[in-house]
Amino acid sequence: MTNPVTLDTGRTAPTQGRPAGSTVITPGKAELNPRRYQIRRRRLSAVLSLLPPVVLLVVWQLAAMNDLIDVRFFPPPTEIAESARELISSGALFDHVAATMNRVLLGYVPGVVLGIGFGLLLGTLPIANAIFRTSVTGAYTIPKLGIFPLLLLIFGVGETSKVLLVGMTVFLLVTIATADACHAIPSSMFDVAKAFRANYFRKLFEIVLPAALPPIFTSLRLAMGMSILVVIATEFVAADQGVGYLIWHSWSLFQPSPMYVGIVVSALLGVISTAVIGVVQRLCTPWARTRRRSRLRFRKAR
Amino acid sequence: MNTQAAAEHEALRLSALEAAPVKVRIEGVSKIFVSGTADVTALDDVSFTFREREFITLLGPSGCGKSTLMRILAGLEKPSAGEVTVNHYGDHLTQLSIAFQDYSILPWKTVEANVAFGLRMRGQSRREALATAHTWLETMKLTGFEKAYPAQLSGGMKQRVALARALALDPALLLLDEPFAALDAQMRQILQEEMLRQWESDRSRTAVAVTHDLDEAILLSDRIVLMTARPGRVKQIFDVPIERPRDPSVRYAPEFLELRQEIWESLREEVMRKDKP
Ligand SMILES: Nc1ncnc2c1ncn2[C@@H]1O[C@H](COP(=O)(O)OP(=O)(O)OP(=O)(O)O)[C@@H](O)[C@H]1O
Ligand SMILES: [Mg+2]
Secondary structure (H helix, E strand, C coil), X not given: CXXXXXXXXXXXXXXXXCCCEEEEECCCHHHXXXXXXXXXXXXXXXXXXCHHHHHHHHHHHHHHHCCCCCCCCCCCHHHHHHHHHHHHHCCHHXXXXXXXXXXXXXXXXXXXXXXXXXXXXXXXXXXXXXHHHHHHHHHHHCCHHHHHHHHHHHHCCCHHHHHHHHHHHHHHHHHHHHHHHHHCCCHHHHHHHHHCCCCHHHHHHHHHHHHHHHHHHHHHHXXXXXXXXXXXXXXXXXXXXXXXXXXXXXXXXXXXXXXXHHHHHHHHHHHHHHHHHHHHHHHHCHHHCCCCCCCCCCCCCC | CCHHHHXXXXXXXXXXXXXXXXEEEEEEEXXXXXXXXXXXXXXXXXXXXXXXXXXXXXXXXCCCCHHHHHHHHCCCCCCCEEEEEEEECCCCCEEEEEEECXXXXXXXXXXXXHHHHHHHHCCCCHHXXXXXXXXXHHHCCCCCCCCCCHHHCCHHHHHHHXXXXXXXCCEEEEEEECCCCCCCHHHHHHXXXXXXXXXXXXXXXXXXXXXXXXXXXXXXXXXXXXXXXXXXXXXXXXXXXXXXXXXXXXXXXXXXXXXXXHHHHHHHHHHHCCCCC
């Protein structure tokens, strides 16, 4: 039979037989056993996340053992671990951590609550935004540690000055993040509120807060890291307990091992507290959980 | 045309399709969405084959897995079981492109940049890609909106942008997920006819479209695959025995209306079936 198809595009008519190639789409590992695949993925990523610190420790240990680094400043990890064991068994480390986290939470929790509240105000009332926005931005930019001496002068060396500094840091960061998150809400969602006659408070809790929640949580995680950082820094100068005190005190006594214990502990505190916030986030934003795996996967275009 | 000549012509057309090589083979495809504790079976053992240069329409109640099947064909999703084979022939610019049901046009790109996107991703120069984009925007009656952002467009206009973006790629296999759903009745009819005209003047592609519009399905397709309510299975496959080139007025021909009635009765049964969650 002659080719029945006329083409006015000048293309050769691809009528007969053999394909130039073909793509076969079959179930992948993820589809064949979705649950086991997910568990495997989670396990793999947990293992991978340990890779950088483990590599660092191994390199460090080898370098120290072979005298490639000055062990007076960089004691081998085994020695640091020994020091950690002592600090743990004596209960001293627990006391330091408790003191630090106590200050962090006393500042963080009120700072977050007030920051979200004030941020929502700025995000929903243009007049409030007009009045406060510039001042908040300015205050945010002031180095918090720079005004710590001032706080010490006013409140003395007690807890108040440290907690206040953390609270301020968190408050300003979360305020800005919340207000920006409100401003980024698509107007179609406000249309829903308006069309169905939600009053201001209903709108705030039914539309604005849920829509802004994911970016707010990002700021909560950043703020947690900053709180720990700020508390530890204040403990360098004005405390007789806490992880910052441990670091500074060890250093001034020229005991590098406990100093490194303090440094590692502050990193662990950051990792753990951020993970806790992540869990809270997942509980608070169930709609954001149907996330597709591997959004960004690079593969050859077909 | 007398009936005998028409029948002969039709037999010729169908045998031409028979002779065409297989474009896509779908074999025992199932798709189960696993989320938390409740699994949703979207597709259940779907099998059918279509040939080069066929225009296939998927028809079925809402939620029966039509979009899911399109996403599998496009390689965006993998089946839970079964196999899809897409054969490549000819010398099209691209093997495949898709117009999404929810448009998925990029809000930060202008209309022309959205339409040119696929071409740019394939390495075309800006100028070249924009030139192609402009001709398609003209076809879609969007001249004057080249520099507008999607937020400034109506729903139907956005859908036409998505359609232009898919067509600009000159794909061998064109996937259209409810391409005219957001259009007003007049624009829909005009674009259906435009699509028909282009399809028949350049019969080098294969197309799979999803629609809920029976007239559109019959007007454009060679075959119509009717799916059951969820879990989606192939219920029935209808040949459309209307010769090409088709005139839009064929909508009022008795054979058209008869087929429409037949499909509707079968579809109605599925739509009325209680949808289990
Ligand atoms: N990513 C997903 N996760 C979980 N379930 C999904 C997902 N995508 C689709 N589904 C489910 O699969 C089923 C089929 O969905 P699909 O979008 O393919 O339907 P459809 O036939 O295109 O419907 P419509 O005609 O309304 O567009 C639905 O029941 C839907 O709830
Ligand atoms: Mg769909």
